[in-house]
Amino acid sequence: MTRLLLRYRRTLVLSTALLLAFVLMTLQVRSGSSVALLTKQILLTSISPFLRVATKSFDITATVWNEYVDLRRVRRDNQLLKEEVRQLRTEVGELRETALEHARMGHLLQLGNRVGTEAVVARVIGKDTTNWFRTILIDTGANQGIQRHMVVVTREGLVGRVIDVTALASRVQLITDPGSAVGVLIQRSRTIGVAAGSQGSAIQIKYLPLMADVAVDDRIITSGMGGIFPKGIPVGKVIRSSRPANGTLFQLIEAQPHADFSRMEEVMVLKRPPSSGLSWASEEPPP
Amino acid sequence: MMTFLLALFGACLLQTAIVPRLAIGGIQPDLFLILLFGLSLSVEPELAAAAGFLIGLYQDSLSGAPLGLNAFALSPIGFLVSGLSQQVKTTQPVWRFALLCVAGLLSGLITLLLLRFFHSPRPLASALLWTALPSALYTGMLGTGLLGVLKPNTNKGLT
Numbered sequence: 001m002t003r004l005l006l007r008y009r010r011t012l013v014l015s016t017a018l019l020l021a022f023v024l025m026t027l028q029v030r031s032g033s034s035v036a037l038l039t040k041q042i043l044l045t046s047i048s049p050f051l052r053v054a055t056k057s058f059d060i061t062a063t064v065w066n067e068y069v070d071l072r073r074v075r076r077d078n079q080l081l082k083e084e085v086r087q088l089r090t091e092v093g094e095l096r097e098t099a100l101e102h103a104r105m106g107h108l109l110q111l112g113n114r115v116g117t118e119a120v121v122a123r124v125i126g127k128d129t130t131n132w133f134r135t136i137l138i139d140t141g142a143n144q145g146i147q148r149h150m151v152v153v154t155r156e157g158l159v160g161r162v163i164d165v166t167a168l169a170s171r172v173q174l175i176t177d178p179g180s181a182v183g184v185l186i187q188r189s190r191t192i193g194v195a196a197g198s199q200g201s202a203i204q205i206k207y208l209p210l211m212a213d214v215a216v217d218d219r220i221i222t223s224g225m226g227g228i229f230p231k232g233i234p235v236g237k238v239i240r241s242s243r244p245a246n247g248t249l250f251q252l253i254e255a256q257p258h259a260d261f262s263r264m265e266e267v268m269v270l271k272r273p274p275s276s277g278l279s280w281a282s283e284e285p286p287p
Numbered sequence: 288m289m290t291f292l293l294a295l296f297g298a299c300l301l302q303t304a305i306v307p308r309l310a311i312g313g314i315q316p317d318l319f320l321i322l323l324f325g326l327s328l329s330v331e332p333e334l335a336a337a338a339g340f341l342i343g344l345y346q347d348s349l350s351g352a353p354l355g356l357n358a359f360a361l362s363p364i365g366f367l368v369s370g371l372s373q374q375v376k377t378t379q380p381v382w383r384f385a386l387l388c389v390a391g392l393l394s395g396l397i398t399l400l401l402l403r404f405f406h407s408p409r410p411l412a413s414a415l416l417w418t419a420l421p422s423a424l425y426t427g428m429l430g431t432g433l434l435g436v437l438k439p440n441t442n443k444g445l446t
Contacts, residue, residue, distance in 0.1 A: 010366070013333035017340035017362035024355035029405045036354045043348035047299050054300040062308075 101265070107155040108268045118271040120144055122152075124264050125169065134177035134197060135160075138267060141168045149228050151270045157234035157258035158182065158222060159267050170269075174261055175235065176203055183225035184235050189213035192223050195235055195255065201262075203236060205253035212251060214241050220255050230270070234258050291326065291338065298322045299345055314421045319346045320394060321430035323361055324387055325437070327368035328377050339365030352398075353405070360397040364390050380431050387427040395419025 005012065027033030028040075105121055112119035122144075126137035140146050142165050152159040152172045160180060164171040173180050180197040184205060191212040193205045208214060218238045224231025240254040302318045309315060319342050327335040342365075343358030350357075368390055375382050396419065399411055 010331070010333040010336075014336040014362060014366050017336050018359055021340060021343065021355035021359035021362065025353045025359065025401070025405065028353045028355070039344070040348045040354045043345055047296065047345065047349070050296060050300060051303055055304045058304040 104155075104266050108266055111153070111155050112268055120146065120269045120271060122146075122170075122267055122269055124267060133179070134174040134261070135163070136172050136174065136261070136264070136267075138170050138172055138269070139168070140269060141166045141170050143167050145271055146170045146269055147271075151229055151233070152267050153233060153270060154259045154264060154267055156260070157236065158229065159259050159261070159264070161228055162269065172267070175257060176201060176261060181226075182229055182235065183223040184220045185223040186212070186214055186238070187219040187221050188215075189218070192225070193253070195220065202239065202254050202256055205238070205255055206250065208251045208253055210243050210249065210251055214238060214251060214253055216241055294322055294326075295342060295345060298342075299349060302346075303349055311425065312421070314418065314425055316426040316429040317391065317394070317422060319343070319357070319361070320364070320390060320426055321387070321433060323365050324368055324383075324390060324430060325434055327365045328372045328434075330369060332366045332369040335365035335369035336362045337365075339363070356398060356401055357394075359401060360394045363397070364393055367393075380435060383434055384427045384431040387430045388423045391423025391426045392419055395422065 024036050024039065028036035108121050112121070120140050122138035122140040124136050125139045128135045136159075138152075146162060146165050148162055148165055150162045152161060158175055160172045160174040160177070162170045163173045175182055175195060175197060177197040180195075182195040183192070184195045185192045186205075186208075189212065191208055191214060193208040195203045196206055198204055205214075205220065216238050220235040220237060222229040222231055222233040222235060236255040236257040238253055239256045240252075242252045244252055298318045298321075306315050306318055323335070323339050323342050326338050330338070339361035340358045343356070343361035344354065346352075346357040346361070347354045368386060371386065375386070377383060377386065392415070395415060399414055399419070403411070
């Protein structure tokens with residue numbers, strides 16, 4: 001018997017396995033046998049603690065790995081975003097600058113239309129290199145039809161006049177230059193004087209009689225006398241007025257120019273004197 | 288025996304926790320079949336059949352299959368692989384791959400036939416084509432690679 005079993009052991013083992021499996025299946029499928037269910041439960045119970053630990057370990061590993069990958073991705077994204085932000089900031093800055101420049105140009109062109117004369121918009125490309133003079137360099141010159149003594153203005157008011165011209169650039173003497181003299185009048189009282197530059201940022205109004213009606217905040221415009229500056233261009237406003245008691249014949253008047261020379265970027269050169277009175281002379285200057 | 292039990296436990300853990308993450312298009316490789324295949328290369332057919340039965344039982348217990356389904360399928364596969372391994376060069380990756388694919392297909396076919404027998408039928412042709420065949424190929428590739436790395440004792444086969 002033993003020899004027989006040994007001889008057919010292979011077939012016997014296979015048959016038994018197949019039969020056992022088939023019986024288990026039949027029991028479970030046909031009648032929901034408790035034997036099959038119990039066997040399944042035992043098998044599952046024997047492995048489930050290990051499964052729980054293993055699954056948890058794998059989950060932790062996967063989580064750590066995913067977080068590591070995410071961290072690397074976030075770091076890379078962060079670098080890319082930083083670079084993008086930097087580029088966008090640069091672009092925004094450039095666009096903002098362009099918009100501001102367009103706005104200033106637009107105002108100057110509007111001014112050109114309003115004064116009714118031929119005018120050229122120019123960029124300020126340099127300022128005086130010494131402390132003794134108050135001049136600026138603009139990017140238009142003889143090639144654009146600029147000539148000496150042409151009047152330079154901004155939206156706010158008078159800037160000065162062209163004193164040197166080259167082919168591509170010109171130098172403008174500001175009204176604050178100590179060598180500058182502009183015929184002006186007090187708009188309210190129509191008193192005539194001369195605006196002269198000083199070493200500071202203010203201008204002095206000279207030759208105003210002691211009895212002239214001048215008050216602080218009075219507006220000063222060009223008088224048109226002297227043949228260079230047309231009448232009616234805003235120059236500034238009175239900031240200090242005094243009558244010295246030392247026998248002087250004239251008042252001491254100090255005025256603040258409307259134009260801010262320290263922040264000036266574009267100016268307009270009037271190529272010809274206006275055909276009629278300037279319209280902006282009656283307007284309030286911009287703040 | 289101890290090594291086999293450890294390998295069986297390892298296969299259970301990996302098949303449950305890791306292998307589902309390796310699924311491609313819902314098809315995952317069968318580590319139980321790979322374990323049985325590796326074992327069958329080094330043991331006699333009757334031991335391979337018994338091992339197939341035990342592996343199948345564990346596989347059934349970890350799945351929704353009726354207990355005995357995979358045990359029924361894996362027993363003859365272990366038996367056949369063990370018998371065939373004495374006839375072919377199982378040290379060659381190509382042969383291993385081919386045998387694993389055949390084993391996978393056979394396992395699928397037996398499973399489908401048993402399900403049909405127990406009135407839980409699946410469309411045979413499409414299930415073989417779209418489930419059993421891709422699974423067999425995936426198992427074949429993974430198994431060939433794993434067996435190449437682990438180098439099981441295959442001294443009984445042709446070299």
